[in-house]
Amino acid sequence: MRRMILTSSLLLALSTSAMASQVYKWVDEQGVTHFGSQPPQGQQATSVNTSTAQPKTTTPPPPAPTFDSVADPKQAEYDEKVKKEVAHTEAELRKFCDSMRSNLAQLNNNPRVEFEVNGEVRRMTEEERQKQINDAKKSISENCK
Known part of the structure; x- marks a missing residue:
C-alpha cells in the first residue's frame, strides 16, 4: 500500500x-x-513562456540610525541607571518566582498544610489548598518564564 x-x-x-x-x-x-x-x-x-517567474528579491531597508550614548555623557549616565534598575527588577522577579514554585511544590506534595491566623495554628481545608494551588499556578504563568 x-x-x-x-x-x-x-x-x-x-x-x-x-x-x-x-x-x-x-x-x-x-x-x-x-x-x-x-x-x-x-x-x-x-x-x-509559460514558466512561472521567480519573485524578485528586494533589498532590506537601511537600518535605523542609532543614538550614540558615548557622545552624550548625560545619556550614558541615564542608560547605566536604567540598566541597574532593570537588573534589580529581574533579580526580584527571579526570587519571587522561586518562592512561588517552592510554595506550589509544598501545596502539591503536602495535603496537611498548617498556617497561623491570629496566633492560632490551624490546618488548611482542601478547598483552601486547591484555591492556593490555582492562585500559585496563575501567578507563575503570568510572571515567570
Missing part, C-alpha cells in the same frame, strides 16, 4: 512538468489575439 501511494505521488509530481507544453500566440485578420498548443497554418505565431 505504501509503495502504491509513493509511486502515485511520484508520478503525479512528475506529470505536471510533462503536461506543460508549448503555447503559441497569434493575431488573426480581425485583430483578435489567440492562444493555442499548435501554431496556425500559414500565420506568424510567437512562442509564449
Whole structure:
C-alpha cells in the first residue's frame, strides 16, 4: 500500500512538468489575439513562456540610525541607571518566582498544610489548598518564564 501511494505521488509530481507544453500566440485578420498548443497554418505565431517567474528579491531597508550614548555623557549616565534598575527588577522577579514554585511544590506534595491566623495554628481545608494551588499556578504563568 505504501509503495502504491509513493509511486502515485511520484508520478503525479512528475506529470505536471510533462503536461506543460508549448503555447503559441497569434493575431488573426480581425485583430483578435489567440492562444493555442499548435501554431496556425500559414500565420506568424510567437512562442509564449509559460514558466512561472521567480519573485524578485528586494533589498532590506537601511537600518535605523542609532543614538550614540558615548557622545552624550548625560545619556550614558541615564542608560547605566536604567540598566541597574532593570537588573534589580529581574533579580526580584527571579526570587519571587522561586518562592512561588517552592510554595506550589509544598501545596502539591503536602495535603496537611498548617498556617497561623491570629496566633492560632490551624490546618488548611482542601478547598483552601486547591484555591492556593490555582492562585500559585496563575501567578507563575503570568510572571515567570
